[in-house]
Amino acid sequence: MSSRINQKNRTERAVTDGIQEFPLGLGTTFAPHSVCAGNHGKLWVTTTNTATTGSGCVVGVKTLRPGELSPANHSHMPRLSAGIMKDPLGAAKVWFAAPAPPQQQDPIVSMLTTAGYPVTFYPLEPDAKAESIALETTKKGGSGEPTYEYSLLFAEPVHKYVGVLPITQSGAGQVEKMVVEHNTWLWDVAVSTEADGKTHTYWVTGQANTTPARTDNGLYKRGPGERTWERIILPGGATQKPFYVKADTEAVWVTATNPNQVIRINLATGRSKERNLGTAVPQQLTFTPEGEVWVASSEGIHVFDGQMEEEGTIIRLPSGGKAKGICVGSDGNIWYTNPDKKTLGRYPTAIARLGAPTRLGRTQVVSHTETVLHSKEHVDAPLVAEYVAGGRPIPGIPLTCRIEAEGATFEDNTRERVILTDQRGRVCLPPVYAGEFEEEALLSVGLGDTEPHVATTLHVRPA
Structure with a gap:
C-alpha cells in the first residue's frame, strides 16, 4: 500500500540560508555532473563535454577554499563522465563511470588524484556504457577480527547487466555480470545489506527507451541467492520513469518522473511513500548526517526526513539553473552541481541553521x-x-x-x-x-x- 500526498503544503527555505555557488572555471565547454568527497578536504566533480569532440575533464575543489581548482583535463580523460566515488581502500584515486558513445573510452575509469592525474580504464564490451556507480562492502572473517572486501557496482544498459568489479590492493579483478532479463534501459544501481554484513540485495532502475527500443519502466530487485530480477512497478504506474536509487539501512529511495516524485520503499514491509514535486524534475540524492534525504532537482534542492513523515522543504538556487549531482562533503556541508551555470554549490549544514540547534548524529x-x-x-x-x-x-x-x-x-x-x-x-x-x-x-x-x-x-x- 502506498500513500499519495500533495505537495501544496511543502515549505520553502529562503536563499539567505547561506547557500553559495562557485564557478568551476569550465567555460562553455564542460558542464558539471556528479560530485563526491575525496581526501585532504577536496571534492571531485565529473563533467560532460558539451562539444562533439575533444578531451574530458574532472575537477578537484577544496572545501575550505572553493576558488582553488585542480582541473584534470587531458586527452586520456573520458569526454563524458558521470557518477564518481573515492577509492574505498583509501588510495589517492577516484573511480567514475563514463557513459560515452560507442568506440570511445571504456566505461569504468580510475584516476589518481596526484600530479598528471593518470587514468586507468577497465574494459567491457566495445559498445558498453556505465550510467552510474555505487560501492558494495562485504564483511569477511569472524567477529573478533573483521575484514572487509569492496566492489564497485555499475549499471550497464546496452547489454543489460549490473556489473560487480572487485577492488583490491593489487588492482581491480574480473567483472561479474548479473544480467537483467527485463526489456529496460538500466540507469542507476544500489545495494542493501543485512545485519550479518555479508548478505546483499541489489536494486537497479530501468527506463523505457526509444533507441534501442526498450519497453519497461521500473525498479528491479535481486534478493540474496536469486538469479533473476523482480520488477517493481513504481507508485505512479508503469509509465512512471525512475532515475536514481539509493538504499539506507531501512529503505530504498528512488527519484522518478511522470509524475515527478521522490519515493521511499520500506525494506521490511515493501510499502511505499511518495512526495510529489510538481514541475521539479528530481535527480541525484544523498543521505546527510542529520538522517535526512536531500534531492537535487531542476528547481533546487529538496529535503525530507528519513522516514518521509513530513512534506519536505525546497531550497531555491541563488542564481537559477538546475541541481544535478549532490553529496555530503568532508566538512559536513551539502555540495551540489549546477550544470546550467557551470558551478558547484554549497549549502551549510555543518552549522546551526538560523540559530537553531544542530541535529547532527x-x-x-x-x-x-x-x-x-x-x-x-x-x-x-x-x-x-x-x-x-x-x-x-x-x-x-x-x-x-x-x-x-x-x-x-x-x-x-x-x-x-x-x-x-x-x-x-x-x-x-x-x-x-x-x-x-x-x-x-x-x-x-x-x-x-x-x-x-x-x-x-x-x-x-x-x-
Missing part, C-alpha cells in the same frame, strides 16, 4: 582489534565505527580517520583519510603500520571537525 565504535602493536608490524582492521542519526546508521557519510603518532601511519604513509560509511553506515579503518618508535598511537574517526571523534589507542612496543 554521532560516530560510535563497533569493534576494534589489537591494542598492542610491535614496531614495524601492522594491523589490518584496527577500528570499525558507524555513524548513527535518529537511532539508525546512515550510509554515505564521509568520516575523517586520523592517527596521532610519531611513527605509526596508515599503509600509504599518511595520517589522515576520508572514508565513506558503507551501506550499513560503517567504516573500517585501513591497515595501520607501526614505526620504529615506542609510543601511544591515537586512532580517531568522526565527521570532519564538526563533532567529537571516537578514539582508541594502539600501544606500539619494541619488537
Whole structure:
C-alpha cells in the first residue's frame, strides 16, 4: 500500500540560508555532473563535454577554499563522465563511470588524484556504457577480527547487466555480470545489506527507451541467492520513469518522473511513500548526517526526513539553473552541481541553521582489534565505527580517520583519510603500520571537525 500526498503544503527555505555557488572555471565547454568527497578536504566533480569532440575533464575543489581548482583535463580523460566515488581502500584515486558513445573510452575509469592525474580504464564490451556507480562492502572473517572486501557496482544498459568489479590492493579483478532479463534501459544501481554484513540485495532502475527500443519502466530487485530480477512497478504506474536509487539501512529511495516524485520503499514491509514535486524534475540524492534525504532537482534542492513523515522543504538556487549531482562533503556541508551555470554549490549544514540547534548524529565504535602493536608490524582492521542519526546508521557519510603518532601511519604513509560509511553506515579503518618508535598511537574517526571523534589507542612496543 502506498500513500499519495500533495505537495501544496511543502515549505520553502529562503536563499539567505547561506547557500553559495562557485564557478568551476569550465567555460562553455564542460558542464558539471556528479560530485563526491575525496581526501585532504577536496571534492571531485565529473563533467560532460558539451562539444562533439575533444578531451574530458574532472575537477578537484577544496572545501575550505572553493576558488582553488585542480582541473584534470587531458586527452586520456573520458569526454563524458558521470557518477564518481573515492577509492574505498583509501588510495589517492577516484573511480567514475563514463557513459560515452560507442568506440570511445571504456566505461569504468580510475584516476589518481596526484600530479598528471593518470587514468586507468577497465574494459567491457566495445559498445558498453556505465550510467552510474555505487560501492558494495562485504564483511569477511569472524567477529573478533573483521575484514572487509569492496566492489564497485555499475549499471550497464546496452547489454543489460549490473556489473560487480572487485577492488583490491593489487588492482581491480574480473567483472561479474548479473544480467537483467527485463526489456529496460538500466540507469542507476544500489545495494542493501543485512545485519550479518555479508548478505546483499541489489536494486537497479530501468527506463523505457526509444533507441534501442526498450519497453519497461521500473525498479528491479535481486534478493540474496536469486538469479533473476523482480520488477517493481513504481507508485505512479508503469509509465512512471525512475532515475536514481539509493538504499539506507531501512529503505530504498528512488527519484522518478511522470509524475515527478521522490519515493521511499520500506525494506521490511515493501510499502511505499511518495512526495510529489510538481514541475521539479528530481535527480541525484544523498543521505546527510542529520538522517535526512536531500534531492537535487531542476528547481533546487529538496529535503525530507528519513522516514518521509513530513512534506519536505525546497531550497531555491541563488542564481537559477538546475541541481544535478549532490553529496555530503568532508566538512559536513551539502555540495551540489549546477550544470546550467557551470558551478558547484554549497549549502551549510555543518552549522546551526538560523540559530537553531544542530541535529547532527554521532560516530560510535563497533569493534576494534589489537591494542598492542610491535614496531614495524601492522594491523589490518584496527577500528570499525558507524555513524548513527535518529537511532539508525546512515550510509554515505564521509568520516575523517586520523592517527596521532610519531611513527605509526596508515599503509600509504599518511595520517589522515576520508572514508565513506558503507551501506550499513560503517567504516573500517585501513591497515595501520607501526614505526620504529615506542609510543601511544591515537586512532580517531568522526565527521570532519564538526563533532567529537571516537578514539582508541594502539600501544606500539619494541619488537
